[in-house]
Amino acid sequence: MKDTMKSSALGIQHVLAMYAGAVLVPLIVGEALGLTSTQLTYLVSIDILMCGIATILQLASNRFFGIGLPVVLGCTFTAVGPMIAIGGQYGISAIYGAIIVSGLFVIVVSSFFGNLVRFFPPVVTGSVVTIIGITLIPVAINNMGGGFGASDFGSSANIALSFGTLLFIILVYKFSSGFLRAISILLGLVAGTIAASFMGMVNFAAVGEASYFHMVKPFYFGLPTFEWSAILTMVLVAMVSLVESTGVYFALGDICEKDVKKTDLAKGYRAEGIAVLLGGIFNAFPYTTFSQNVGLIQMSGVRSRKVIFIAGIMLVTLGFVPKIAAVTTVIPNAVLGGAMIAMFGMVVAQGIKMLSKVITESQDNSMIIACAIGMGLGVTVVPDLFAGLPAGLQILTSNGIVAGSITAIVLNMMFNMLPSRKKKEVVQLSEQKAA
16 A cells, blocks of 8 residues: 555656646647647646657557556647747648658557668758757747737736746746756746736636536548648658657656667657547647656656556546646636746757767868758748749658758768768879778
8 A cells, every 4th residue: 555655656656757748739739720728728637648659558568569667748839839830830630641641650660660760860860950940039039919800919017027037937846846946937937916806907707608518529520631741741740740759768768778679669659649640630749758757757767657657547537527627727828928938948949958069070061060050040030932833853852951950861871971071082082001
C-alpha cells in the first residue's frame, strides 16, 4: 500500500511537470484557429488523453512498438507554428490530414530512420527549432495585448496581466529549484488567472457548461483533407521530433543503464508514429518525448516504468473529464501571452543551444545557419515573395518553416556531406606523398 501511494505521488509529479506544455499547445492552437469554448474544451481533453495513450504505447515494449523506457510523451511544440499556419491557409481539416499522413510516414520509416538521422545533424535540427521558435513569437505578442482582433487590445489591464504573469514566471524560475522550477510556467498560469479573476476578466461559463464525462470520437472537427504543402510541413516536423526523441532515448538508456539498440529505436519510433496517427484521427496533435520528465527522473533517481505507467493512466483519466479541461480554457489571452513569451523563447533558446555546439566548428555551418534562418524568417514575414512561382514549387516556398528547413537540409548536404575539391586535393596530395 505504501509503495502504491509513493508511486502515485511520483506519477502526479510527472503529470504536473508536463501539464503546462500539454495544456498550452491546444490552447494556443485553438485560440489561433478561433475555436469556440466547447471545441477548445474538447481539444484540451483529447490532448491530455492522447498524451496518456502515447506514453503507455512507449511503455508497452512488445515486438512491434514501444521502447520500454520510462518516457513521457506530449504534444511537440515544434508543431504549434506549422499547425497554426496550415489552419490559417487551408482550414482545420488539412491540419489533421497532414498529421495522419505524417504518422503513417513515421511508422513506415521507423525501421531505417536510424540511417536517415545523418541528414538531420544539430546544424539542421537547431536551425529548424530556432526558426519555429522565432515564428511563434508574434503569436505570443498578440496574446499579450489581448488576442488578435480583441476590442481591448493593448489595454493597460492586458499589458499589466501579461507582464505580471511573465515576471511571476521569471521570479519562480530564478528563486526556486528542482520541481518548483520545472512547473514555473504552470504556476505562472495559475497566478495570472487568479489575478485576472479579481479584475473581473475571467469567465467561468465554460466550466459550468462542461460535462463531467464524455466519450471521445474520431474526426470531431470533420473529415480530414490533404494538401501537399501541409503534409510536407508535418512530415518535416515529425522527422525533427524523431531526431529529438533519439537523444531522449539515449539519455534515458544511460540513466537506466540499458543499452539502446537499433531495434529498440525502431520500436520507439513506431510507437511515436502510432501516437501521431491516433492524434490525427481523434483530432489531437503529433506527439513526442518530453525532455522535462527526463530531468525529473534524473533529479528524483526513480527510474521505474510503473511510475510512468501510473502517470499515463492519470492523463487518460483526466482526458475523459471535460470539466477539468474547461478550467484551463478560462485563462485570459493576456495571461497566456505572458507565459507564451517564456515558452516560445525557450524554444528559440533550445535551438540556439543546439547551434552553439556546431557554429564554431566551421564557417560552413555559419553559412548554413545564416541562410536557413534568414530564408525561414523572411518567407514568414513576406509570404508573397514566391507568389509568381508555379503551384508545385510553392509547396516548398509558401511556408517559412518548410523553406528554412529545406534550405538547411540542402546546404548541409552541400557543405558537410558532398566531398569538396579542397578535401579531394588533400587526399590526392597525401596519396602522392605515400607513393
